[in-house]
Amino acid sequence: MxxxxxxxxxxxxxxxxxxxxxxxxxxxxxxxxxxxxxxxxxxxxxxxxxxxxxxxxxxxxxxxxxxxxxxxxxxxxxxxxxxxxxxxxxxxxxxxxxxxxxxxxxxxxxxxxxxxxxxxxxxxxxxxxxxxxxxxxxxxxxxxxxxxxxxxxxxxxxxxxxxxxxxxxxxxxxxxxxxxxxxxxxxxxxxxxxxxxxxxxxxxxxxxxxxxxxxxxxxxxxxxxxxxxxxxxxxxxxxxPFNLTSPPPLANVVDKYDCIEWLNHQEPNSVAYIGFGTVATPPPNELEAMAQALEDKKIPFLWSIKENFMSHFPKGFLEKTSEYGKVVPWVPQVQVLEHSAVGVFINHSGWNSVLESIASGVPIICRPFFGDHHLNAWMVEKVWKIGVKIEGGVFTKSGTIDALEFVLSKNKEELKEQIGMYKELALKAVxxxxxxxxxxxxxxxxxxxx
CATH class of the missing domain: 3.40.50.2000 (Glycogen Phosphorylase B;)
Structure with missing residues (x-):
């Protein structure tokens, strides 16, 4: 050999x-x-x-x-x-x-x-x-x-x-x-x-x-x-899934922005975690609409976004939401998704993100951009029933509020149960x-x- x-x-x-x-x-x-x-x-x-x-x-x-x-x-x-x-x-x-x-x-x-x-x-x-x-x-x-x-x-x-x-x-x-x-x-x-x-x-x-x-x-x-x-x-x-069978090492992952400590003080299944891929950040008008929705409904959130995009937030957003929101340029995503406080993962429906959601049992709000994102979002919402695609495929203030309310309140138990079932199947498969x-x-x- x-x-x-x-x-x-x-x-x-x-x-x-x-x-x-x-x-x-x-x-x-x-x-x-x-x-x-x-x-x-x-x-x-x-x-x-x-x-x-x-x-x-x-x-x-x-x-x-x-x-x-x-x-x-x-x-x-x-x-x-x-x-x-x-x-x-x-x-x-x-x-x-x-x-x-x-x-x-x-x-x-x-x-x-x-x-x-x-x-x-x-x-x-x-x-x-x-x-x-x-x-x-x-x-x-x-x-x-x-x-x-x-x-x-x-x-x-x-x-x-x-x-x-x-x-x-x-x-x-x-x-x-x-x-x-x-x-x-x-x-x-x-x-x-x-x-x-x-x-x-x-x-x-x-x-x-x-x-x-x-x-x-x-x-x-x-x-x-x-x-x-x-x-x-x-x-x-x-x-x-590769994220379960060959996960990247966590030994050297440093939570330099104290995300886990912040999550420890939040209610179970209450936090919206927002994280997009390196090549799929929403345009400025959508970032503003998401921020307006979070501020209007006072939904606890953890948002991972590069600092140069934070300028697109509404004026005073960071100060007004500081009591229930946390915005950082990077998070230890695996540990964040596994935290009991996280109730939804808002992402671009890239395959890695979908698999990480399943492995953590966290429902998804999808905003697809290109490639296989749209098909993944269809499967998430229509076939596996573990989340929803944002209305119209783009973030608006009202559409974001509707999606968050759907996942975090109206259908929380149903979605958690469905994605929990797939999580168990994934763990059994590996x-x-x-x-x-x-x-x-x-x-x-x-x-x-x-």
Whole structure:
């Protein structure tokens, strides 16, 4: 087994690389004699290996890959441009890096594990005559939608969906029904020719080549969807939620703003915790509307928001709400969500946030932005019934008040009971004989049989 060498190829943007790294650390713990080389950009590797090295294994090695930005090039198109430049030269750059890593280690690559977004790595694994294992870091439902993109486009058309957002589709396997406007961007809406949309389309058409497909979820959350995917592909392995199976270390987490101490003085299930992802902060008018709602109803709240966005709060907001609210630039989110005082998590319905809510048993108020956010919000409200989507998809003062009253008073017990049920299913799935644990063991077998 000491000759096994697994190439791990990350998508170096947003939270993807960190999630894949967590899974690889778990694999490395189980397979201490296997070498794992983690290919990502210098910025991505630097961030991951520096911030999470307190649980780093010696058999996981970072290997830097070019970000594809030409020397002297001035970036001006945002994340879309950066991703486009990366993909333009990614295959050649990763190919070269893999050859170098083989020479440096003296070990041939025996298996390729890759973020599913890196669809072209299936060809690289084929060229090396080794197994390819794509990892889908989001929900089974969004994966299925991308797999069936051509079918959806044939039925819906690709001439734009303006004015048709509220149409309900009932032909997507594994999802009884879904609102057309809540499908992930790039399927039938947005720029279908953008690098990101084309990447997702190619990924959906390629992922079936995998010897196994690992998913950051648990079977009991989406049983119909899992059955559908199993009918199409071999070795569909829900090995998550990653936040439970390979959580980031908490030993060095310092609650520097005394959030837990503040929560200790609040009533059970009374606090609205507000926290959005690093790339999904609401615009100024929505921040103002949320603040007005919290101040008007005097709802206890803990709000994690960068200091440069606090200028959008109404004048005097921080002073007027100081007795029942706390605004800080950072919180220890896992500990906050697990605190008994927290009654709702207001977020962007990114998959990590949804899973963290489930693991903590805290209902959700969703304000989706892009990608899979809208589909996740639909599932949260309509299928799993563990929260609500903000009315109209954007924060207004009245809509925020309605959502808070719905979650914190009118339906508090019902929502808590429903998400508590999924929490128990998640904990069981990652237990000793749970479905996710068994799937992980199957993944280990596949890696070591390469």
């Amino acid at each position: 000491s000759n096994f060498h697994v190439a791990v190829i990350a998508f170096p943007f947003a939270t993807h690389a960190g999630l894949l790294y967590g899974l690889v650390q778990r694999l490395a713990n189980t397979l201490p004699n296997v070498t794992f080389t983690f290919f990502s950009t210098k910025n991505s590797n630097s961030s991951i290996f520096n911030s999470q090295n307190c649980y780093s294994n010696t058999n996981v090695k970072p290997y830097d890959v070019s970000d594809g930005v030409p020397k002297g090039h001035v970036l001006g198109g945002g994340l879309e441009e950066i991703i486009g430049l990366f993909f333009k030269s990614a295959k050649q750059n990763i190919d070269n890096a893999m050859i170098s890593a083989e020479n440096d280690s003296g070990k041939k690559i025996t298996c390729v594990i890759a973020d599913a977004f890196m669809w072209f790595t299936s060809d690289m694994a084929e060229e090396c005559n080794v197994n390819w294992i794509p990892v889908w870091t989001s929900a089974a439902g969004s994966l299925s939608v991308h797999v069936d993109t051509d079918l959806i486009r044939e039925n819906v058309g690709i001439q734009g969906i303006d004015g048709r957002e509220d149409e309900v589709l009932n032909f997507i396997a594994g999802i009884s029904e879904v609102r057309l406007g809540d499908l992930p961007g790039g399927v039938v809406s947005g720029d279908l020719k953008s690098p990101f949309s084309m990447m997702l389309h190619k990924m959906g058409k390629t992922i079936g080549k995998g010897k196994a497909i690992s998913i950051n979820s648990f079977e009991e959350l989406d049983p119909q969807m899992v059955q559908y995917l199993k009918s199409k592909f071999n070795n569909i392995l829900n090995v998550g 237990g000793t004989s749970g479905s996710s644990t068994q799937n992980f063991n199957n993944l280990v077998e596949i890696i070591t049989s390469c």
